[in-house]
Each structure stands twice: as structure tokens, then as C-alpha cells.
Amino acid sequence: MSEERFGDFVLVRRHGDGHVAELALDRPKAMNAVSTAMARSVAEACAALAEDRGVRAVVLTSTHERAFCVGADLKERNSFSDADLLRQRPVTRGAYTSVLELPVPTIAAVHGFALGGGFELALSCDVIVADPTAVVGLPEVSVGVIPGGGGTQLLPRRVGAARAAELVFTARRVEAAEARELGLVDQLVDEGEDRAEALELASRMAANSPVGLRAAKRALRLGHGLDLRAGLEVEDAAWRAVAFSGDRAEGVAAFNEKRAPRWPGE
Numbered sequence: 318m319s320e321e322r323f324g325d326f327v328l329v330r331r332h333g334d335g336h337v338a339e340l341a342l343d344r345p346k347a348m349n350a351v352s353t354a355m356a357r358s359v360a361e362a363c364a365a366l367a368e369d370r371g372v373r374a375v376v377l378t379s380t381h382e383r384a385f386c387v388g389a390d391l392k393e394r395n396s397f398s399d400a401d402l403l404r405q406r407p408v409t410r411g412a413y414t415s416v417l418e419l420p421v422p423t424i425a426a427v428h429g430f431a432l433g434g435g436f437e438l439a440l441s442c443d444v445i446v447a448d449p450t451a452v453v454g455l456p457e458v459s460v461g462v463i464p465g466g467g468g469t470q471l472l473p474r475r476v477g478a479a480r481a482a483e484l485v486f487t488a489r490r491v492e493a494a495e496a497r498e499l500g501l502v503d504q505l506v507d508e509g510e511d512r513a514e515a516l517e518l519a520s521r522m523a524a525n526s527p528v529g530l531r532a533a534k535r536a537l538r539l540g541h542g543l544d545l546r547a548g549l550e551v552e553d554a555a556w557r558a559v560a561f562s563g564d565r566a567e568g569v570a571a572f573n574e575k576r577a578p579r580w581p582g583e
Contacts, residue, residue, distance in 0.1 A: 318330055318331065318332055318333075319331045319335070321365075323358040323359075323361045323362040323365070324354055324355070324357065324358030324361070325344075325354065325358070326342070326343055326344040326349075326352075326354065326355040326358055327340065327341070327342065327343060327355065327358040327359055327361075327362045328340075328341040328343045328380070329341070329362050329365070329366065331372075332516060332520075333520070335371050335372070336371060336372065336373040336374065336520075336523040336527075337372075337373070337374050337375075337376065337516060337519045337520055337523050338366050338369070338372045338374070338375050338376070339375075339376045339377075339378055339516065340359075340362055340363070340366065340375055340376070340377050340378070341378045341379065341380050342355075342359075342377070342378070342379045342380065342381075342385070342386055342438075343379075343380045344381075345380055345381045347387075347390060347392075348381055348383070348384040348386070348387045348430065349379055349381055349384055349385065349386040349387065349435065350386070350387050350388065350389065350390040350391070350392070350393075351386065351388065351389050351390055351409060351412065351434045351435070351438075352390040352393050353390075353393065353405050353408055353409070355390075355412075356405075356408050356409045356411065356412035357408055357411075357412070359412040359415060359416065359438075360408075360411045360412050360414075360415040363412075363415035363416055363418075363419055364415065366419060366421075367415075367418070367419055367420055370527070370582055371582075372421055373421055373422075373522065373523035373525075373527045373530055374421055374422045374423070374424070374519035374520075374522045374523045374530070375419055375421060375422070375423045375424070375519070376423075376424045376425075376426055376512070376515045376516055376519045377416065377423060377424070377425045377426065377438060377439070377442055378425075378426045378512050378515070379426075379427075379428070379429075381429070382428075382429070383428075383429040383430070383450075384428075384429040384430040384431075384435075385425070385426075385427045385428060385429055385430065385431040385435055385438075385439065385451070386430075386431060386432075386434065386435025386436075386438055387430050387432050387433070387435055388432045388433025388434040388435045388436075388437075388456075388457075389409070389433055389434045391460070406465075409434070409465075409466070410465070410466070412438075412466075413434070413437055413438060413441055413466035413467050414467075416438055416441040416442065417441040417467060417471075420531050420534060420535070421527075421530055421531060421534065422443050422444075422519070422522045422530055422534060423441070423442040423443050423444075424442055424443065424444045424445070424446060424515045424518055424519050425438065425439035425442040425444070425445045425446065425515070426446050426447075426511040426512040426514070426515035426516075427439055427445055427446065427447040427448075427451045427453070427502065427511060428447065428448045428450050428451055428508075428509070428511045428512075429450050429451065429452065430452050431447075431451060431452070431453045432452070432453070432454050432455075432456055432490065433454075433455060433456055433457055433464070433466075433468075434465075434466045436453045436454060436455055436468070437455070437464060437466035437467050437468045437471070438466070439453070439502075440467060440468060440471040440472060440475070441466075441467055441471065443534070443537075444503050444504070444515075444518065445501075445502040445503050445504075446502070446503065446504045446506060446511050446514050446515040446518065447493055447496065447497070447502040447504070447505055447506070447511055448493065448505070448506055448507065448508045448509060448510060448511040449493045449494070449505065449507075449508050450493065450508060451492070451493040451496060451502065451511075452490050452491070452492055452493070453490070453491050453496050453501050453502065454484065454488070454489060454490040454491055455468045455472065455484060455485050455488070456488040456489075456490065457485075457488070458485065458486065458488050459488040463485075464485060468485070469481075469485065472484065472485065472501075474541065474542070475500055475501065476499055476500050476501065480499060493505055504518075526559075526564040526565075526567075526568055526578070526580050527564065527580055527582045528558075528559050528562045528563075528564040528565070528580075528582065528583065529559055529564060529565075529568075532555040532556075532558050532559045533555070535555055536551055536552045536554075536555035536556075539551045540552060562583060563581035563582075563583045564578075564580050564581060564582065564583065567579060567580060567581060568580075
């Protein structure tokens, strides 16, 4: 396993053959509260991972034992002028967008608090794995703002408009069992096993064609919310992008030769 640090608060680990990357939020003294510096580091790490063609799946984790991420750094913001807050906005928005736009499958491993921007980072991933200590929610209206890291758009896509409205308007925190029941998280695992399970799931994903994974994610993301006819056109474009690739030829050959594929990744 290799490690690379981005700023003071983000650590990227590459596991095994490097096809699975772990982006670890590492600001334990602040329970991973998203400061300007941390937001910038998340975006920089995601940019590096997006450009690395060897990466086939990314797992978003936390080094803090009691929290995934408690959201925006309100202590930092308490010192801001309006001009400071306006200047910070593209930096923080860029962090959430960078996770959302990673071109490979992404999995969030959540334990403890995942609130506000912390939950929005998890919502930006394709799959959320949580353990029984997880507490999730979007409490922004309780401090006079709104979910601004994608929450008002990502949450209703998961749970429907009415359920999302109830959760956002009440600002309530949801514990793990109810979160799984409502679809706020996708898998509930034994306590302390969220990271290991997410890495295992990422490894299973990463065994597949890197060309296929990227194209499938693109089709899923671009097609979501379109009418069926338009969505099928998105799917067809993604199919055409992979149908004549080296990965497709290798996949068919490996199947017929009854062996594991050796993906060229192109």
C-alpha cells in the first residue's frame, strides 16, 4: 500500500495493485470539519485520482474513530466577513463537485457523524456503506443556510422529493437503522467494518474492465432524470465508446478461454 498526502488534511492510499484508491479525510482534531484548506485538498486529490487511469474505484473514508465528517467548519466561518464567505464558496463547492464527478465508481464508508457537508460528500458517492454508529443528516437550515454541497439535489434522487423535503426542513439527524430503511445509506455492516467492507466492495468492482466501469458510470449519471428515450440514447453512446475497445476484445477472449481477463484499459 502506498500513501500520498494532499495538504494537511487529506490522505490518499493506493491498495494492492493500485486499482483501488482510498481518499481518507484526515482532520481528526476537528472531526473532519471542512475548512477552506481541507476543501482545496479534497479537490486536488480528486483531480489526481481522476487523471490516474490505473484507478478503477475510489473509497472515501475517515481517520476519525467517531466521525466521518461533521460538515462545514463553522468556527472558521464565524470569523468570516460576507466577502470572505463569497470567496470561499467556489473552493468548497469544488470539493463536493470533485467527488461527484470522479469518473470511476465511488463508495463512502461512514461511521459516526456524517452531517451537513459531511453527508453531502457521502451522497456524492455512488454507494454508501455505514456501520451502526452512523448518524446522518442535513441540518443546514438550523444554522440559517441550506445544503449547498449538492444535498438539495442528491438527496431527493435517493429518497424522493417528499422524504428529502421532510429531512431538510426538519434538519433532523437520522441514526443508522432508520437511514438504511429510508435509503439514506445502502449497506449496513457490523460496527467498525464500514471501511473494510467498502474496500472489499471496491476491489470487486475494480476486478472488472476499467473502460467498462467508466462508461457505465457515465451512462448512469448522465441518463438519470432523463426520459426513457433520451436515457437510452445516452446508454447507446456509452456502449459505442466501449464496443470496439481493447477491453471488450479481451473480455470476450477471456470468457471463451475460461481465464481471468488481463484488461488493457483502453
